[in-house]
Amino acid sequence: MRIIVCKDYEKMSDEAAKIVAAQLTLKPDSILGLATGSTPIGMYQRLIDMNKAGEIDFSKVKSFNLDEYYPIKADNNQSYRYFMNENLFNHVNIDINNTRVPNGEASDPVEEGKSYDAAIDAAGGIDLQILGIGRNGHIGFNEPDENLIMGTHRTMLTQDTIEANSRLFNSIDEVPTQAITMGMVSILKSKMIVLLANGKNKHEAVKKLLDDTITTSNPATFLKTHPNVVIICDEECYNG
Ligand code: PGA
Numbered sequence: 340m341r342i343i344v345c346k347d348y349e350k351m352s353d354e355a356a357k358i359v360a361a362q363l364t365l366k367p368d369s370i371l372g373l374a375t376g377s378t379p380i381g382m383y384q385r386l387i388d389m390n391k392a393g394e395i396d397f398s399k400v401k402s403f404n405l406d407e408y409y410p411i412k413a414d415n416n417q418s419y420r421y422f423m424n425e426n427l428f429n430h431v432n433i434d435i436n437n438t439r440v441p442n443g444e445a446s447d448p449v450e451e452g453k454s455y456d457a458a459i460d461a462a463g464g465i466d467l468q469i470l471g472i473g474r475n476g477h478i479g480f481n482e483p484d485e486n487l488i489m490g491t492h493r494t495m496l497t498q499d500t501i502e503a504n505s506r507l508f509n510s511i512d513e514v515p516t517q518a519i520t521m522g523m524v525s526i527l528k529s530k531m532i533v534l535l536a537n538g539k540n541k542h543e544a545v546k547k548l549l550d551d552t553i554t555t556s557n558p559a560t561f562l563k564t565h566p567n568v569v570i571i572c573d574e575e576c577y578n579g
Contacts, residue, residue, distance in 0.1 A: 342571075478558050546579070
């Protein structure tokens with residue numbers, strides 16, 4: 340596991356975008372694993388700028404997002420599909436048909452999970468997975484628990500996650516309590532993983548990721564089993 344500590348959020352977003360750009364240069368038909376949340380927004384802005392400047396090309400890229408609230412309609416402005424369209428897909432030359440987000444309207448979430456993992460495998464597996472981290476160590480919506488689930492599945496959000504996400508809703512009662520998330524193995528099968536974290540409120544999560552032994556009560560610790568993980572964080576996050 341490598342750690343890149345950047346001066347601030349802007350520099351961190353630059354470094355993350357450079358890695359994605361290098362990936363697309365080396366393999367124009369890359370399979371990207373993408374994340375929502377506040378953390379990757381700066382990276383997405385830079386990727387949009389690079390695409391507009393003709394420096395990177397998304398025309399052959401396929402993407403799979405980590406998670407989606409459940410149930411939620413794709414056109415709900417709180418959905419992760421909506422977030423991705425607004426923050427990246429609508430502004431770059433990606434074919435929207437090549438972008439996949441778990442279907443928050445699926446009538447059968449078990450089937451949705453199976454077909455999601457099958458689609459990732461059929462595409463050849465994720466080349467580069469972008470991750471955020473929850474204050475509780477979740478990756479995707481794999482929340483701390485006695486057992487972690489391997490494949491894409493429906494899950495309950497923990498109270499900590501509901502509270503953290505309530506900042507984006509009018510009230511905490513509006514935050515969905517369930518999600519469909521890529522599972523731990525779905526994530527760990529990615530060839531390379533870049534985890535982004537910024538700000539003091541992620542200090543504990545990153546410290547525990549680095550210090551803890553591998554434990555299901557801190558899902559991010561499983562990243563230690565992966566041969567190619569880069570953590571990019573800012574000084575506030577690293578130093579606390
Ligand atoms: P954030 O979410 O980027 O909004 O902090 C990250 C996460 O919960 O995984």
